[in-house]
Amino acid sequence: MSNPSADTTAVSRPLRRRPPLAEAVVQSLATAIVLGEHPPGTALPSAGVLCDRYEVSRTVIREATTTLAEKGLVATRQGWGTVVLDQDQWSLLDPLVLDALxxxxxxxxxxxxxxxxxxxxxxxxxxxxxxxxxxxxxxxxxxxxxxxxxxxxxxxxxxxxxxxxxxxxxxxxxxxxxxxxxxxxxxxxxxxxxxxxxxxxxxxxxxxxxxxxxxxxxxxxxxxxxxxxxxxxxxxxxxxxxxxxxxxx
Missing domain, CATH: 1.20.120.530 (GntR ligand-binding domain-like)
Structure with a gap:
């Protein structure tokens, strides 16, 4: 019975490390979007490119883009990828968005x-x-x-x-x-x-x-x-x- 417990522990440790990684990616991308490096209507780089850029897994990138969507910064559009939204859709009182503004x-x-x-x-x-x-x-x-x-x-x-x-x-x-x-x-x-x-x-x-x-x-x-x-x-x-x-x- 000890092996399953050891396996569970081994799996859970990376999961606890993922949120800080995702937060760092969110902060970087949110700042880039608000500063205009990714203009409204354009798509963010692909998940693969972002994985290479930030040296993180696709899971972290998915978590980060989900958070960006919750802040009103991006939306996923079929055939387009993750698209940057207009400023009037941003959550302007969100701390990360305010900091970038x-x-x-x-x-x-x-x-x-x-x-x-x-x-x-x-x-x-x-x-x-x-x-x-x-x-x-x-x-x-x-x-x-x-x-x-x-x-x-x-x-x-x-x-x-x-x-x-x-x-x-x-x-x-x-x-x-x-x-x-x-x-x-x-x-x-x-x-x-x-x-x-x-x-x-x-x-x-x-x-x-x-x-x-x-x-x-x-x-x-x-x-x-x-x-x-x-x-x-x-x-x-x-x-x-x-x-x-x-x-x-």
């Missing part, structure tokens, strides 16, 4: 759109948070603002605490969908130098004043003021760090 030459178009989405969602969440924030959350927000004040000479630490400041507001709003969407799109955007910019001490000071206005409105439980302060904070911050000569092509 922010690598494109026209990434500022998507970053501008992200700011619009963030503004809409975070203003609504700030207003909701003003009406729902409890004493413990209010104390945590006030403490985070004090922490931010002490970090104004450390851009990296301030940026990290900045995200935590917004997360406290998101939680207080109890808006699960808004929080998930903002976290997803911003998490990828943070990797883009255009989104982060290179803040000066003056930039951080302006940002901190905006944070203080947002916090004051929330602690006063003033929904309209919280939404207005959040809108001014997000839009003015982006206006300062968006490249002035950036084109949209």
């Amino acid at each position: 922010f690598q494109r030459e026209d990434r500022l178009v998507f970053l501008d759109n992200l700011i619009e989405i963030r503004t809409t969602l975070e203003c609504a969440m700030a207003a909701r948070a003003a009406g729902r924030i409890d004493d413990a959350q209010a104390a945590a927000l006030a403490a985070k603002l004090e922490e931010l004040a002490a970090l104004r000479d450390d851009a990296t630490a301030y940026a990290r605490a900045d995200i935590e400041f917004h997360e406290l507001i998101h939680r207080a709003s109890q808006d699960a969908f808004g929080r998930a969407i903002v976290s997803n799109i911003q998490g990828k955007a943070l990797r883009s130098p255009q989104y982060n910019g290179d803040p000066t001490r003056e930039d951080i000071e302006l940002t901190h004043r905006a944070h203080a206005r947002v916090a004051a409105a929330l602690l006063a439980r003033d929904a309209d003021a919280a939404a207005d302060a959040m809108r001014e904070h997000i839009t003015s911050s982006w206006a300062r760090r968006r490249p002035a000569d950036a084109g949209d092509a």
